[in-house]
Amino acid sequence: MQAFHKKYPGVDFRIKESSTFEILELVKAGVVEIGIIRTPFNQDIFENISLSDEPMMAGALDFFWNNETEYIDLKGLEGKPLLIYNRYANNIEEACRKAGFEPRVICRIDDTRTMLKWASDGMGIAMIPRDMISLVPDLNLHFREIKEESLVTRVIIIWKKNHYLSTPARHFLEVFRG
Numbered sequence: 001m002q003a004f005h006k007k008y009p010g011v012d013f014r015i016k017e018s019s020t021f022e023i024l025e026l027v028k029a030g031v032v033e034i035g036i037i038r039t040p041f042n043q044d045i046f047e048n049i050s051l052s053d054e055p056m057m058a059g060a061l062d063f064f065w066n067n068e069t070e071y072i073d074l075k076g077l078e079g080k081p082l083l084i085y086n087r088y089a090n091n092i093e094e095a096c097r098k099a100g101f102e103p104r105v106i107c108r109i110d111d112t113r114t115m116l117k118w119a120s121d122g123m124g125i126a127m128i129p130r131d132m133i134s135l136v137p138d139l140n141l142h143f144r145e146i147k148e149e150s151l152v153t154r155v156i157i158i159w160k161k162n163h164y165l166s167t168p169a170r171h172f173l174e175v176f177r178g
Contacts, residue, residue: 004175011168019110020087027160033169038129039154040091046158049176054129056088056151059141061122072144074099074151081106081124083115088151092127095150116141129153 004011016023016032023035028045038054058072064080078101084092086108096103106124109115113136119126120139133143157176159165165173 004172007175008168008171011171024158027158030160030163033159033165034172035158037156037158038087039156041158045161047161048156048158049173051155051157051176052131054131054153054155056092056127056146056148056153057130057133057143058125058127058146059116059133059143060119060125061140062142064125070144071147074146074148075101076144077103077125077146079104083107083109083118083124083126085112085115085128086110088127088153091151095148098150099148131155 001013005013016026018026020037020041023032023037024041024046026032027035036051058077074095077096078099082092082103082105084103084105084107087110089105089108093103093105107115107118112128112132115126115128116133116136116139118124120136120141126141127146130143130145133141157173159169159173
């Protein structure tokens, strides 16, 4: 964003923060030209540029961790109380079942900050993408990267396929294409 702003200082931004599902609908309807979302999503009607891969992290107070290092196998979460961001619940539950256990999900939630706060209160283990762990600073949570490729998410830029884009929108995409 800073690189685009530097190159095109006369272009003003209008940013609307919403869920991935809402952003997909806004782009699909033509209300906004470009969206920045996180995978997974239905790619049939959108073009995209991938920005970064974010592994899923498990964050909790120390007493939840035995001797695990900075990484944890999904199986290491078996029987532990999980706080799951609603957007990833189906993926996480499916991955746990493939690993051979039924996850103990004590809460599905749409607010990452609340989930992190509850984890810091000892309620359970928050499962979130790596780039979200600093949303609430100083919670004394200890994070482990979950070694499970199917849970890695990507931050991507999307726009509607075969749809006219304004000059600023085209220039914005060029900055990210390198």
